[in-house]
Amino acid sequence: MSDDYNILTTRGLTMQFGGVTAVDNVDFNLREGELRCLLGPNGAGKSTFFKCLTGQLTPTKGTVTFAGQEITGALTHKIVNLGVGIKTQVPNVFDGVSAYENVRLSARRKHLAPLARELTHATLERCGITHLAKREVGLLSHGQRQLVELAMVLAGEPKLILLDEPAAGMTGDERDRLAQLVLESARSAAVVVVEHDMAFIRQIAKFVTVFNRGAIFREAMIEDIMQDREVQEIYLGKQANAA
Amino acid sequence: MEKSVIRDPGFYVMVGIGLAVMFIAPVMLDLFTIMQFTQYVVLSVFALSLGYIWGFGGILSFGQAAFFGLGAYTFAVASINMGSTTIPMVLAFIIPTIFGAALGYFMFYGRLSDVYLGVVTLVVALIFWKLINHTAGPEYSIGKARLGGFNGIPSIPTLHIPGDTGAWLDPAQMFQVFMAILIIIYIALRFLIASDFGRVSIGIRENETRASLLGYDVRLQKVIVFAIGGGIAGLAGAMWATYQSFIDPNSVSMEMSAKALVWVMAGGVGTLAGPIIGCILLQWLTLKLGTVDVVNSIAVLGAIMMVLVLALPKGIVPTAKMLAMNGWTLWNRRPNRDAVTRKAVKHE
Ligand SMILES: Nc1ncnc2c1ncn2[C@@H]1O[C@H](COP(=O)(O)OP(=O)(O)OP(=O)(O)O)[C@@H](O)[C@H]1O
Ligand SMILES: [Mg+2]
Numbered sequence: 001m002s003d004d005y006n007i008l009t010t011r012g013l014t015m016q017f018g019g020v021t022a023v024d025n026v027d028f029n030l031r032e033g034e035l036r037c038l039l040g041p042n043g044a045g046k047s048t049f050f051k052c053l054t055g056q057l058t059p060t061k062g063t064v065t066f067a068g069q070e071i072t073g074a075l076t077h078k079i080v081n082l083g084v085g086i087k088t089q090v091p092n093v094f095d096g097v098s099a100y101e102n103v104r105l106s107a108r109r110k111h112l113a114p115l116a117r118e119l120t121h122a123t124l125e126r127c128g129i130t131h132l133a134k135r136e137v138g139l140l141s142h143g144q145r146q147l148v149e150l151a152m153v154l155a156g157e158p159k160l161i162l163l164d165e166p167a168a169g170m171t172g173d174e175r176d177r178l179a180q181l182v183l184e185s186a187r188s189a190a191v192v193v194v195e196h197d198m199a200f201i202r203q204i205a206k207f208v209t210v211f212n213r214g215a216i217f218r219e220a221m222i223e224d225i226m227q228d229r230e231v232q233e234i235y236l237g238k239q240a241n242a243a
Numbered sequence: 244m245e246k247s248v249i250r251d252p253g254f255y256v257m258v259g260i261g262l263a264v265m266f267i268a269p270v271m272l273d274l275f276t277i278m279q280f281t282q283y284v285v286l287s288v289f290a291l292s293l294g295y296i297w298g299f300g301g302i303l304s305f306g307q308a309a310f311f312g313l314g315a316y317t318f319a320v321a322s323i324n325m326g327s328t329t330i331p332m333v334l335a336f337i338i339p340t341i342f343g344a345a346l347g348y349f350m351f352y353g354r355l356s357d358v359y360l361g362v363v364t365l366v367v368a369l370i371f372w373k374l375i376n377h378t379a380g381p382e383y384s385i386g387k388a389r390l391g392g393f394n395g396i397p398s399i400p401t402l403h404i405p406g407d408t409g410a411w412l413d414p415a416q417m418f419q420v421f422m423a424i425l426i427i428i429y430i431a432l433r434f435l436i437a438s439d440f441g442r443v444s445i446g447i448r449e450n451e452t453r454a455s456l457l458g459y460d461v462r463l464q465k466v467i468v469f470a471i472g473g474g475i476a477g478l479a480g481a482m483w484a485t486y487q488s489f490i491d492p493n494s495v496s497m498e499m500s501a502k503a504l505v506w507v508m509a510g511g512v513g514t515l516a517g518p519i520i521g522c523i524l525l526q527w528l529t530l531k532l533g534t535v536d537v538v539n540s541i542a543v544l545g546a547i548m549m550v551l552v553l554a555l556p557k558g559i560v561p562t563a564k565m566l567a568m569n570g571w572t573l574w575n576r577r578p579n580r581d582a583v584t585r586k587a588v589k590h591e
Contacts, residue, residue: 054456080458092456094449097442105446108439109458156457 006065007032007160007190008053013062015048015214022048024214025062030160035186037201037222038194040211041235046194047089049211050162054086055079067159081109085158089165089194091145095138099129099148102137106155119155127151128177142169150178154185161191167200179203210234248437253564257516258426265422269415277418283526284421285482287519290506291428292476294518297507299436300468301448305361306368307476307503310339312495313371314477315484319396324386328485329405335481336474343473347466354462365500372495395491402485421482425519428475432515435471444468509551511558520559 008030015023022045030036040046051057053064055076063072071079080086094102103123107116124130129147132140137148146166153161163182167175175197182204185191195201201208205222212234218225225231248254268280289311296302314335321331346367350360377383379392388396402417404410412420435441447454447461455461484490493499502525510521525547532543555562 056452076455077458077460080456086456088452088456092450092453094446094453096449097445101442105442105454106457113439152453152457 005031007034007067008192009065010053011063011065013049013052013064014060015045015052015057016060021214023052023059026214026216028209028216030190030192032159033186033188033190035182035191035204035206036193037205037208038192038211039196039201039208039225039231040217044211045214046211047164048214050086050088050164050192050194053079053162054084080156080158083157083159084162085153085156085160086162087146087149087153087164087166089168091142091149093137093145093149093152095136097137098134099137099140099151100124100133102148103151103155106152109156123151123155126154127181128174143171143174146170147174147178150181154181159189161185161189163191163193163195165194165196167195167197175200176203248433253516254433257429261422261426261429265419265426269418274414278414279530281414281418281421281486283523284418284425285479285486286502286506286526287522288421288425288428288482289476289479290503290510290518290522291425291432291515292472292474292479293503294507294510294512294515295432295436295475296468296472298511298513298515298517299432299441299448300444300465300472301451302465302469302472303357303361304364304469304472304500305504306364306366306500307472308495308497308499309364309368309371310343310473310476311480311483311499311503312368312375312490312492313339313342313473314480315490315494316375316390316396316480317477318481318484319399319490320385320388320390322400322485323388323396323398326400327408328400328402332402332478332481335484336478339477339480340470340474343470344466346473347469351462351465351469365497368495368497368500372492372497375492375495391491393492395489396484397489399484399488399490401488417486421486424478424482428478429515429519436515440464440467505548507558509548509555509558511560511562514558514560517558517560524559 006029008028010026010028013023013026013028014021024045026049028049038046038049048057052059053066055071055074055078058073063070065071066079066082066084069082071082094105100120104116104120107119107123111119121130124133127147127150129144129151132144132148137145140148146169150163150166153163166182167178170178179200182191182193193204201222208218208220208222208225209216210218210225210231217234218228218231220228264280269277272280289307292310293304293307296304317338318328318331318335321334322328325331346363350363355363375390376393378390379394381389383390383392390396401411402420403412436445443454443459443464446457446459447464451461454464480490480494483494506521506525507518508521509525510517510519528547551559557565
C-alpha cells in the first residue's frame with residue numbers, strides 16, 4: 001500500500017511516562033476516507049495514542065504524518081487547523097456557555113459570522129440536539145455533552161475525525177443516532193473510533209485495529225477480530241485481572 | 244449568558260447610573276465628597292483591569308499593581324518633561340500595554356502553569372517596587388523628572404484640556420472626565436467581551452484544552468487579553484498620579500495588588516459591575532473604619548472579606564442577580580397559579 005493514499009501515518013510512535021510505555025513503537029496507516037475502529041482493553045494506550053496525534057502530548061520517539069506533512073510534536077492548534085478534529089474521552093466542552101455557543105465557536109474558526117451561524121444550526125440539527133441549543137452545557141447529561149462535543153468536532157469540518165469512546169453514557173436512541181452520524185461523516189472524512197461498546201462497534205466497524213499494552217496487537221476485518229481467540233483473551237484477561 | 248450587550252438591561256442600568264452620577268454629583272455634592280468620589284472612580288478603573296483579565300480571560304494576576312504603577316510613573320515622568328498631560332495620558336496606556344504584551348509573551352508562550360503565572364506576576368510587581376524604592380538619589384532622573392525613590396514624585400501636573408496647557412481642570416471637571424473614562428472603558432469592555440474575540444477568551448477560561456482543540460491559539464489570545472488589562476491598569480495609574488499630583492512606590496505595592504484582587508473577588512469574578520461595586524464598597528468601608536481609632540481597620544476589613552467570601556462565594560453582583568431572578572420567577576408564578584385555579588373553577 002503506497003503512502004500517497006494515506007491521510008495519517010505513524011512510524012515507530014512511542015510514548016513513555018517514566019517507566020511506563022503507554023504507546024509502543026506503533027506503525028499506523030489510515031487511508032483517506034477510511035473508517036477505522038480502534039479496540040483494546042483498558043490501559044492499552046488508545047487515548048495516549050490520540051493525544052500524540054493531536055499534539056496534546058509530545059511523543060518520546062517516532063513520527064506522525066498527516067496529509068503528507070510531518071506534524072510530530074507540533075502545537076495542538078496548528079495540527080487542528082490542518083484539519084484534525086478530536087472528541088476526547090473525558091468530554092472537553094465549554095461548561096459555562098450554551099450548546100449553541102460551544103458549536104458556534106468551532107464553526108467560527110473557519111467561517112465568517114453569518115456562515116458560522118448557519119453551519120452551527122445545521123450541525124446541531126444533524127446531531128439531533130437543536131432542542132438543547134440554549135442549555136448550559138455544564139448542566140447536560142453525559143450523553144448529551146458527548147453529542148455537543150461531537151457537534152463541535154463536526155462543525156470544524158475536519159479531514160480526520162478522532163472519536164474517543166463517543167458512545168459512553170448515551171441512551172440507546174442517542175447511540176443509534178451516533179452510529180448514523182459516524183457512518184455519514186466517514187463519507188467526507190477519515191474517521192478513527194475508539195469504543196468499548198460492542199453493540200455500537202457492530203453497527204459501524206469494518207476494518208479494526210486492536211491495541212494491547214501500547215502496541216498494535218491485530219489488524220483485521222471486524223468479523224475475524226470477533227472470532228479471534230487471542231483478542232478475546234486479552235480482553236478477558238484484563239477483565240479477570242480487574243475483577 | 245451570550246446575549247448581546249444591547250439587549251442586556253444591566254448594561255443600560257450601569258451606564259445610566261454612571262451618567263447620572265457624572266452629571267448630578269458635581270451639582271449636588273461638596274468639593275470634599277467629589278474628590279472622594281474621584282478616588283473611587285480611579286480605583287474602579289483599576290479594578291476593571293483585573294476584573295477583565297481574571298473574569299473573562301481566566302488570567303489571575305497577583306501583581307496587577309505593576310501596571311498601575313508603571314502607568315502612574317510613565318504619566319508623571321512624561322507630563323513633567325512635556326508640560327502637557329494629553330500625550331502622557333496616552334503613553335500611560337500604551338507603555339503598560341506593551342509591557343503587558345512582553346511579559347505575557349514570556350509567560351504564555353513559555354507555557355507557564357497558572358500557579359507559576361501567579362508567582363511571576365507577583366514577583367514582577369515586587370521587583371518594580373524594589374527598583375523604584377532605590378531611585379532616591381538625584382542621579383535617577385529622566386529628563387526633568389526625578390524619580391525620588393521612596394519619597395515619590397511631587398508636583399505632577401493636573402489634567403488640562405487637550406491642546407491648551409493653561410486650561411487646568413478643576414476638581415469637579417476632573418471628576419467628570421474620569422467618570423467619562425470609566426464609562427467608556429466599561430462600555431468598550433462589554434463590547435469586547437461580547438465580540439468573537441471575547442467569546443474565544445471565555446472559551447479559554449472555560450476549557451483551555453478545547454479552545455486549542457478547536458484551533459484557537461490560546462497563547463496569543465491570552466497575551467492580548469493580558470496586555471489590554473495592563474493598559475487599562477496603566478491608565479488608572481495615570482489618573483491616580485494626576486489626581487494626587489503625587490506618586491510614590493505605594494502605587495506598585497503588594498497592598499495595591501491585593502486590594503484589586505479583593506475588590507474583584509468581593510464584587511464577583513466574571514462580571515464588570517462587580518469589580519466596580521466591590522471597589523467602591525470596600526474603599527468606602529476602609530474610609531469609615533479609618534476614622535474609628537479603636538479597631539485596626541485592616542484587620543476588620545480582612546474579617547469582612549472573609550465573611551463575604553464565605554457568605555457570598557460568588558461575589559456581590561452574581562448573588563444579587565440570582566436573588567433577583569429567583570424573586571422574579573416566584574413573582575411570575577403567582578398570577579399563573581391564579582390563572583390555573585380560575586380555569587379549574589370555570590370547568591366546574
Ligand atoms: N499522563 C500520564 N502519566 C502517566 N501515565 C499515563 C498518563 N496517561 C496515561 N498513562 C498510562 O498509560 C497507559 C495507557 O493509558 P490510556 O489512557 O492511553 O489507555 P486507554 O487505552 O485509553 O484506556 P481506556 O480504555 O481505559 O481509556 C495506562 O497505563 C495509563 O496509566
Ligand atoms: Mg482511553
